[in-house]
Amino acid sequence: MSSEKTYVHQSLAQSIIDHDIDTLFGLMGDGNLFMVNHYVRACGGTFVPAAYEGSSILMAQAYTHVSGKIGVATVTHGPALTNCVTALVEGARGHVPMVLFAGDTPVIQPQNLQNIDQREVVRMTGVGFEQVRSTSTVTEDVANAFYRARLERRPIVLNMPADFMWEETTHKKKVFAVFDTPSYVPEGAGLDEAIGVIAAAKRPVVLAGAGAAKAQSQLIKLADRLQAPLATTLKAKGLFNDHPYDMGIFGTLSTDAAYDLIDKSDCVIAFGTSLHSFTTDKGKLMKDKRVVQINDNAAEIGKNYHPDAALIADAGLSADNIIYWLDEADIPPSGFTDELEAGALAVHQPNRSEKAGEGFVDFVRSLDRLEEALPKDRILATDGGRFMTEVWCRISVPHPRQFLVTVNFGSIGLGLQEAIGAAFAEPDSPVVLFTGDGGFMMGGVNEFNTAVRLKQDLIVIVCNDSAYGAEHIQFVDRSMNPGLSEFEWPSFADVATALGGKGITVRSDEDLESAIKAVKTRTKPLLIELRLDPNQVPRMRA
Structure with a gap:
């Protein structure tokens, strides 16, 4: 379907395919049913019908998390959108990029029973709003919604007036590239300060958050170079499963052994985490230690805890860079892991409670x-x-x-x-x-x-x-x-x-x-x- 006359609902469906999305979650109504029908019948896409509108949003968010692709959902207008409010807030708070194709009541029917100011509903959830502006801008509006979802790391709602659906348009594939080359910190006072803190540490810990999940190998190399144990935030759980000095989750969910070890450490090198209060145990775990925070999102630096040094940079590139400068300066390993028992830090103690009461299990x-x-x-x-x-x-x-x-x-x-x-x-x-x-x-x-x-x-x-x-x-x-x-x-x-x-x-x-x-x-x-x-x-x- 290229540069030929078609209908708006067909162009919307084809635009989803143009963005390499073969699975669409949703619930049909009069604001989106023709788009969904064309997506399945003509475009070969898979439609997953939910029983409740908000469910489709959550399904798409999970799809994003597991697949790494943009999850896409669709609902109709009015109460269908208001049924999505909690799910949209969940996605906004979790920084999940996804696109919701939301029907809207016909522009020419302001007295429609289901009419509501959908922009205002979306705005208060913390997600982004994109309007299908006209029949001639459909593919550009869709492309911009996908672009913003990736760039802003949050859900974007694309608002589609129902009376546009059977209007003619010209479909031309349009996909906007997202320029997300990892940032690098080759020099500067911030890097010098961070390297100085790390080089002086005698009992360092390497901590990874969800934002550092793609840097697993680099972070392991850094920890081994420092002879430092590894830990994760809750959302990065499982990242270092096979490492002998994996401490598991850092913070209020730590094992007793890991919590004591963190308490005894003198430096935390935190990658891809905002250092939430559950991670720091309301700051208690950071007491009497120096903290280096590395995050590619400047808004996450100091958001919950103010570090001693920080780098706005990619986690993996920064880990490699730190190793390079430690080697250049001949900084010896800390020897911290020599004091630890391999494989013992992440194991929670077995249950020792009394037998459960009649009719219950422990x-x-x-x-x-x-x-x-x-x-x-x-x-x-x-x-x-x-x-x-x-x-x-x-x-x-x-x-x-x-x-x-x-x-x-x-x-x-x-x-x-x-x-x-x-x-x-x-x-x-x-x-x-x-x-x-x-x-x-x-x-x-x-x-x-x-x-x-x-x-x-x-x-x-x-x-x-x-x-x-x-x-x-x-x-x-x-x-x-x-x-x-x-x-x-x-x-x-x-x-x-x-x-x-x-x-x-x-x-x-x-x-x-x-x-x-x-x-x-x-x-x-x-x-x-x-x-x-x-x-x-x-x-x-x-």
Whole structure:
């Protein structure tokens, strides 16, 4: 379709293909159905129909994270867009580049029942807004939305008036290049200061955030040159899995051994992280040590913690550069790792709690058993809830790209939707989701059947303590009746079976072993419901 008369809805669909996007998530309505139809029937694209509009946004965000391509979703106008608000904020807070093709009510129908100022709705979520300005600018407007998503590292909503769809236009492929050559710091006072801090360190630690995930090999070389242990933020979990001096997650989620080691260190070299308060434990872990922060986004430097030295530069190039200057100056290794036991820093202690009460399983012991039994090549997704921190600590991932954290906005109920999107990005990998009972009721029930319809290899583990955990804790801490935070839910295992999957309830260690056997023989989406005592679930680590 090149330089020939066509309709706007056809040009929009072709523009998505022009950007090498073969998967579109969404829910159809009168503002986008003709575009979706052309995308599938004429362009050969795959359309993934969600049950709820906001779900399609989350699916696209997960697709972005796992595939590295721009995730794309589409919804119609009015209430369809307002149903996306939480998901859009999640994407904005998580700096996820994606494009949402949103229909808009016809310009000539201001009294349309579903009319709303969509620009204002989008603006307050923190995502970007791009308007299809006319029938003659369609391909340019689409290209600009994709360009901005990559450049601004956030979702962009492309607003499409419904009355444009059957107007004629001329389609001409248009894709804007994003100039993202890594930045380099060959010289200057900032580099000298950073090198000086690192050279003087006797007990350095190399810390990687999600922004440094592509620099794995360079950071390992730097750590080995310094004889320094390695650690990651939560979102970079799994980056250094095979290194003997991997400490795991740095901060409030550290093992006891890693936390003590960080406390004894004298220098933290942080790549690709904004040094969130959970990472620094509200600054406590940075006390009495010097901090060098390297990030290619200037806005992240000093955002949460002010370092002693900083470089606005690419993580991998900077690591190589630091090694070069250390070698030039004949700086000896620190010898820090000589004091450490290889392979021992990232291991959380096994559970030593009493046997769980009748009808319940011990949560931590169940997690340790599931870590042994779940597929190793998994993608791990986690919903929000008090269960999540123990999951983050005890369930491993092959690489940060295969780990989805859905709490950038502190919401619950977003996990299953992202699990579905991740499965489309990497269809040969099983997806494991840990969710709570409240989160599954809020966002999981309405999309579990979507996974069934799509025949996905999905394992959902519902941590069911029959309560909203954070609220339950607050009532109990004040010696108040927690009854208002407790719920009598239906059997999630029965719900999963009714929706076309397979559900198993786990109330004992024997039930758990039966569920693990079902994991090995699964042929459809599987839901394992762990029945937990709300008074025995560990508190969130913070």
